[in-house]
Amino acid sequence: MQTVSEQIQRKEYQRKVNKCIENLQLSVESFNNIEAQLDQLLNDESNQIIASKRQCDLTNVNQSCNFKLKDDHFPQEICQEVTSLIKTNIQHIEQQYQQQLYETYSQLQLIIQQKDSQIQQLINSQFIQRSSTFTFTQLNLKPFNYQLIQEYSIKQYQFCSAIAVNKDCSILIAVCESQIKVFEFNSGMLKQTQILSGHTHHINTLNFMKKSDQLISGSQDYSIIIWTKDQNNSWICKQKIVGHTKSIICLVLNNNEDLIVSGSQDGKIKFWQKQNEWLCFQTISEHYSDVFGLSFNEQQNKLISCGRDELILVMEQLQLNKQWIVIQKIKVDSYGKKLCFIDDNTFTFQPYNKDQLHIFGMDSTNKQYTQMKDILVKGGEDIWLFPQQYIKSKCILVNRKASNVSLIRKKQNSEFIAEQFIDFGTNHIYGCLTDDGQFLITWDDKSREYQIRKYQEK
DSSP states (O other): OOOHHHHHHHHHHHHHHHHHHHHHHHHHHHHHHHHHHHHHHHHHHHHHHHHHHHHSOHHHHHHHHHHHHOOTTHHHHHHHHHHHHHHHHHHHHHHHHHHHHHHHHHHHHHHHHHHHHHHHHHHHHHHHHHHHHHHHHHHTOOOEEEEEOGGGOEEOOSOOOOEEEOTTSOEEEEEETTEEEEEEEETTEEEEEEEEEOOSSOEEEEEEOSSSSEEEEEETTSEEEEEEEOTTSOEEEEEEEEOOSSOEEEEEEOTTSSEEEEEETTSOEEEEEESSSEEEEEEEOOOSSOEEEEEEOTTSSEEEEEETTSEEEEEEEOTTTOOEEEEEEEEOSSOEEEEEESSSSEEEEEETTOSEEEEEEEOTTTOOEEEEEEEEOOOSSOOSOSOOEEETTTTEEEEEETTEEEEEEEOGGGOEEEEEEEEOSSSOEEEEEOTTSSEEEEEETTTTEEEEEEEEEO
């Protein structure tokens, strides 16, 4: 369908074409007039010759005729004269057309600039409004910590490597080796309702879908399972996805919930698209070893990954064919297992053997991400799983480093302050924050407990 601008341009072009044809017709008419005048001239000459014949002798008549028509190239010269006249007229028409076309183009450029200016003003006003709201929220944020609710703790002796909570904080799921435990979650209180079996090896990742009653699990058995509720409100396996050749380590879901991205020990990043069922439509193989972490930006058009190969990949989705391409490779001094977008221009990265959290920002000139600053965190050598998580409503980043879980507040001007460190006395800590940031739920192999901590402002 043509836009209004295209229709205007088409009409203007058609008008100019019609004008050119009209001028050409005028030229043809001019040529016809010249031809008629030539015929008249020849007739006049003939009449003069006849008159001269009556008054003069034959010799004088021949001399008169030879004087007028002695040049055999006379017709050719007339044609050349007419052709030159037509060419001159056509050139004049072309010049007028080019001038009119230039004026139209200039007018269109001016209109486009005006519209661009209006759009930019609108974007800026909306950005200022969002920034003002966000700044107001930040100004009202107070120091905080997460307090353990000891009476809500539940023992589990089997290994738990992942926990997830649904959008309205009513259901909690947790790994129990190769199974998944389902709990009712009521303001921090847990009540087990079901155990899901479908994987044949330890489960590494759990994700809830926010728009539907479905959840996703990724396992060391190389598979991903999509779980859904049946008519009896029980969770069942809807689809088992197999494509990787080693363990699934990390998994993210986009906001539209029509794209799953998985990272594996096989070094592959696979993109799964929802059609009638989930199918792999693209694989990126730029990592040389284990893919430990994945994160989408706010606009969902960029994806970052980190791996054992000391690379951070920045990927972007093409608008034309929806394929993902690697637009930047960042070589880091030490590989890391966790990273997280804070917004479109900022992400965090945790090296496994450094007591520093790296902050990367986008350069406004070349649109490349570079390391800007570091945040001191407690811990030692880190292990995999327990992904970083940022809660925008509370400006809180949770980051597990070795035996410590750090709760970090993002301040104004991209400043980050570590508000709380929780030392569990073991590296094997796994958990998550609820989407509203009200609860921190963890399991560790020292206490062998699900522990519930609640957000409190000081």
